[in-house]
Amino acid sequence: MTSIVILTGAGISAESGLGTFRDEGGLWAQHRIEDVATPDAFDRDPARVHAFYNARRAQAAEARPNPAHLALARLEAKWPGDVLVITQNVDGLHEAAGSNNVLHMHGELSGALCHACDHRWPAPLVMDAQDACPACGARATRPDVVWFGEIPYHMDRIDPALSSADIFVAIGTSGNVFPAAAYGQHARRMGAHTIEFNTEISSASRDFADHRRGRASETVPAWVDELLAT
Ligand code: APR
Numbered sequence: 001m002t003s004i005v006i007l008t009g010a011g012i013s014a015e016s017g018l019g020t021f022r023d024e025g026g027l028w029a030q031h032r033i034e035d036v037a038t039p040d041a042f043d044r045d046p047a048r049v050h051a052f053y054n055a056r057r058a059q060a061a062e063a064r065p066n067p068a069h070l071a072l073a074r075l076e077a078k079w080p081g082d083v084l085v086i087t088q089n090v091d092g093l094h095e096a097a098g099s100n101n102v103l104h105m106h107g108e109l110s111g112a113l114c115h116a117c118d119h120r121w122p123a124p125l126v127m128d129a130q131d132a133c134p135a136c137g138a139r140a141t142r143p144d145v146v147w148f149g150e151i152p153y154h155m156d157r158i159d160p161a162l163s164s165a166d167i168f169v170a171i172g173t174s175g176n177v178f179p180a181a182a183y184g185q186h187a188r189r190m191g192a193h194t195i196e197f198n199t200e201i202s203s204a205s206r207d208f209a210d211h212r213r214g215r216a217s218e219t220v221p222a223w224v225d226e227l228l229a230t
Pocket of ligand 1 (some may be wrong): 008010012021026089106171172198200215216
């Protein structure tokens with residue numbers, strides 16, 4: 001049975017109103033990574049880091065899945081083989097669209113994590129550096145997201161999925177952040193047919209056999225229709 005692995009990035013949520021990182025005017029043009037998205041930044045100024053993620057959590061709470069998210073959920077429901085979404089996104093739009101088989105390799109805005117004891121619990125809409133961990137009481141509450149310099153989540157499940165994928169697609173990711181940036185190359189070497197969906201040429205485009213240029217809200221539903229018709 002044909003197994004499909006789908007890597008998604010900020011571009012799939014752009015048409016739901018969530019800003020990407022590296023497009024013109026993106027989040028990394030407005031904030032310095034080293035101020036808001038590293039363990040050092042959190043040690044130095046936790047309030048600033050929380051303010052950044054509180055703003056993103058508020059935006060994500062208002063966002064709705066777009067036709068690209070919905071098409072992937074439809075694919076999972078109807079495809080006879082395995083469909084796995086590996087997302088770099090910290091929003092919950094794949095789940096809101098109805099996808100069940102989703103790995104958040106960069107964590108989720110909806111989660112809180114204790115920096116002291118690793119306990120996890122659902123994040124309130126507004127997190128504060130003074131929030132106490134419900135398990136150990138430490139005032140070291142952080143968003144459960146993976147920062148630069150940290151190891152992504154679910155690597156134990158991602159590696160075998162890439163190795164056994166028959167089709168690997170990347171949607172709306174610029175191919176600048178590893179390890180995800182190398183997944184196309186990895187899957188292709190292991191025999192997968194690789195397809196990239198992006199509005200532009202990305203840093204990883206050369207690793208893909210097929211390219212679908214255009215907005216994910218149009219290209220992804222068209223691809224899912226194609227697959228389900230075969
Ligand atoms: N449809 C398809 N692709 C799009 C669309 C769209 N509507 N809009 C933008 N894109 C593409 C852009 O051309 C770009 O290649 O989406 C990509 C977004 O790239 P980035 O902003 O770099 O986002 P991403 O690749 O997900 O970033 C990876 O970097 O900062 C970290 O942890 C953060 O998970 C994030 C990681």
